[in-house]
Amino acid sequence: MTPASLDKLCIHTITTKPWAIETSAAKFAAAGVKGITVWRDTLAGRDIAKTGQLLRDHGLSIVSLCRGGFFPATTDADRTKALDDNRKAIAEAHALGAPLIVLVCGAVPGQPLTESRKQITDGIAALLPECQAAGVKLAIEPLHPMYADSRSAVNTLGQANDMVEQLKSPYVGVAADVYHLWWDPALEAEIARCGRLNALFAYHVCDWRTPTTDLLLDRGLMGEGCIPLKQIRSWVEATGFNGFNEVEVFSTRLWATDQDEYLAKIVQAYKDHV
Amino acid sequence: MTPASLDKLCIHTITTKPWAIETSAAKFAAAGVKGITVWRDTLAGRDIAKTGQLLRDHGLSIVSLCRGGFFPATTDADRTKALDDNRKAIAEAHALGAPLIVLVCGAVPGQPLTESRKQITDGIAALLPECQAAGVKLAIEPLHPMYADSRSAVNTLGQANDMVEQLKSPYVGVAADVYHLWWDPALEAEIARCGRLNALFAYHVCDWRTPTTDLLLDRGLMGEGCIPLKQIRSWVEATGFNGFNEVEVFSTRLWATDQDEYLAKIVQAYKDHV
Numbered sequence: 001m002t003p004a005s006l007d008k009l010c011i012h013t014i015t016t017k018p019w020a021i022e023t024s025a026a027k028f029a030a031a032g033v034k035g036i037t038v039w040r041d042t043l044a045g046r047d048i049a050k051t052g053q054l055l056r057d058h059g060l061s062i063v064s065l066c067r068g069g070f071f072p073a074t075t076d077a078d079r080t081k082a083l084d085d086n087r088k089a090i091a092e093a094h095a096l097g098a099p100l101i102v103l104v105c106g107a108v109p110g111q112p113l114t115e116s117r118k119q120i121t122d123g124i125a126a127l128l129p130e131c132q133a134a135g136v137k138l139a140i141e142p143l144h145p146m147y148a149d150s151r152s153a154v155n156t157l158g159q160a161n162d163m164v165e166q167l168k169s170p171y172v173g174v175a176a177d178v179y180h181l182w183w184d185p186a187l188e189a190e191i192a193r194c195g196r197l198n199a200l201f202a203y204h205v206c207d208w209r210t211p212t213t214d215l216l217l218d219r220g221l222m223g224e225g226c227i228p229l230k231q232i233r234s235w236v237e238a239t240g241f242n243g244f245n246e247v248e249v250f251s252t253r254l255w256a257t258d259q260d261e262y263l264a265k266i267v268q269a270y271k272d273h274v
Numbered sequence: 275m276t277p278a279s280l281d282k283l284c285i286h287t288i289t290t291k292p293w294a295i296e297t298s299a300a301k302f303a304a305a306g307v308k309g310i311t312v313w314r315d316t317l318a319g320r321d322i323a324k325t326g327q328l329l330r331d332h333g334l335s336i337v338s339l340c341r342g343g344f345f346p347a348t349t350d351a352d353r354t355k356a357l358d359d360n361r362k363a364i365a366e367a368h369a370l371g372a373p374l375i376v377l378v379c380g381a382v383p384g385q386p387l388t389e390s391r392k393q394i395t396d397g398i399a400a401l402l403p404e405c406q407a408a409g410v411k412l413a414i415e416p417l418h419p420m421y422a423d424s425r426s427a428v429n430t431l432g433q434a435n436d437m438v439e440q441l442k443s444p445y446v447g448v449a450a451d452v453y454h455l456w457w458d459p460a461l462e463a464e465i466a467r468c469g470r471l472n473a474l475f476a477y478h479v480c481d482w483r484t485p486t487t488d489l490l491l492d493r494g495l496m497g498e499g500c501i502p503l504k505q506i507r508s509w510v511e512a513t514g515f516n517g518f519n520e521v522e523v524f525s526t527r528l529w530a531t532d533q534d535e536y537l538a539k540i541v542q543a544y545k546d547h548v
Contacts, residue, residue: 021372026503109484109500113457146420148457149484149500155457183422183429210383210423226383228421 009270010035010063012204013042016259021051027260029058031069031267035244036060040067040089043060047265049100057200059253063204063244064175065089065098068138070106071123072116072153079119085125094134100201102139102175107153120162124172139175139201140164144190146215147180157181157190173201176236177248179219182227188235195239203236204248205229217252220248221265221274233274245274248262283338284309284518286478287316290533295325303332305537309518310334312370314341314363324369334506337518338413338449338476339363339372344380345397346390346427350535356380360401368408374475376413376449381427390427395437398446413449413475414438420489424513431445431455433462438473447475450510451522453482455491456501462509477510479503479548480523491526495539497547507548519548 011033013024020041028036036055043051055062068089073079086101093101105120107113124138127187131138142160152158160174173195181187195202207225212218222229233245247266254262285307287298295316300312310329317325329336342363347353360375367375379394381387398412405412417426418433428434434448448468455461468474481499486492496503507519519539528536 090320112502113459144420145418145457146489149486150481157458159459183419184432185387185433208423212420212489214425215420215489232530 004269006270007034008244009033009267010061010246011036011266012037012039012066012246012248014066015041015247015249015266016263017255018259021046022027022054025055025058025060027263029060031263033267034061035057035063035246037063037102037248038065040065040092043092045095048092048095052098054077056097062096062098062245063246064102065093065096065137066102067104068101069103069152071091071112072106072119074094074108074109075272076110079123083123083126086123087130090130090136091128092133093136098105099135100137100139102141102202103142104143105152105154107148109149113148113153117159117163119155119258121166124163124167126170128167128169136169137173137201139173141175141177142180144180152191156184156186157194161190161193161197161199164194165198170198173197173199175202175204176200177204178227178229178232179204179206182208182232187232191232191235195241196265200236200239200241201243202246203233203241203243204246206247206249207273214252217250219249219251221254222247229273245256245270280306280462280541280544281308282518283307283312283541284335284520285540286295286311286313286340286520286522288313288340289521289523289540290532290537291529295320296328299329299332299334301534303334305425305517305541307541308333308335309337309520311376311520311522312339312372314339317366317370322366322369322372326372335518336370337520338374338376339367339370340376342375342412342487343376343426344378346380346382346385346393348382348385354398357397360397360419361404362403364408365399367410372446372497373409374411374413375475376415376416378415379428380424381422381424383423384385387422387427391433391511393441398437398439400439402441402443402445411445411447411475415445415449416454418454430458431462432460432467435471435473436465436469438468438471444472447471447473449476449478450474451478452501452503452506453478461506465506465509466513469515474510474513474515475517476520477507477515477517477519478522480521481547488526491524493523493525495523495525495528496521496543503548519544
């Protein structure tokens, strides 16, 4: 059960947000980290293909690109704009050499959640030809219900699995993040179902702090909170999942600390708690 | 559909937290409000039976007492202490003349949610003789999943309905609060199920603001957010529910305003949005 090695450790660039992607790549590699998930903002002003080569030259697997999505909108024009941005993300992932894009699906305050979910499904369906052409998959990330107002109308793994079943494409699966899903009484069953659908594309870890002082930027490092990480990973691995355990932590508190020391803590927390 | 009158308007004392209960009672009655839900802290230092009489003398129905619960704990001693406090709440409700106690069921960070749920069910079961003797019912309030760490291991209406079915007592039902439940894709079906169980004991309203800046104390007044209040009330009333619409808003922002003006806004928001 315990990850004896770091072979499956991936870190998101946003976890060490103060660092440029070149710094993250060099530091991650030196620490023995094997995978990196790239947030799109870190690619600004870079040659994306060359950046992908730089990451591979460091021995890092490029696990995914974060993020696409935000499909719902109140006008056709805005929904078209959202699709265009997702097409841009697919092109970026292709250039970078990332096999997967994580989708934060979107929601519009006041628009019925059922309508937003329909727009999300339609949006993903519209992208599938480009995904196939680029060899890039999409992972629906169900977000915690506290983000149902403006970030995602997909709030449980069950809903994400329903969408996967509806879309019926080998290019559409799920990114399961413990922060969003840990509370769900159906979690074990829905992870198993996701596995049966061959749709468990990514697994993200962090922790839930008590008290949590900000809805977005107060995640904990693994071990700082109450999420049963080892139990959830055992459910994930029972499906046959053999991918990376991706550390994705948004934390103004941790970003304010020395990032070299923080990286050492991440590696230790991974060994102790994931 | 629209509440043409204020006949079903109840306000929680915590909504106008700066006021003492005697002030709330006089002001609510003068504004045409017909019901009051009493938070226990407002009874400190009072003769509870006399306070109940004062509320009734103002023409107010005492809808419920907030709150009991917090059953889970890591030691037998602490679970016994929790039961004792709930017995005290039952006695207070009886003295006040409140027919119902709302339960925030509790959770312990790091204790498995399944264990906390078992302790909650056991705790409620242990109280049923006192409930019957006092003529006081208990309402399980499912809390938003963002409170699963430390406030409640019951996070969906489906889970609350499951507990009601398991406990099989006319003294155990549910308090449905839109703030906690609005995002749930199963909400309409679970409200209907709760009705079939004769277990829909209370209905609470407020709104969800975008952005929400605090997990606990940044609720919106009805109309300030994205919750489809009229739709949810239509589901509630389709069960035959004929109780009060209870306004329960925790908001440091609104508590800092003039409470007389705020009460007028509550009444208007109730007419416009509930």
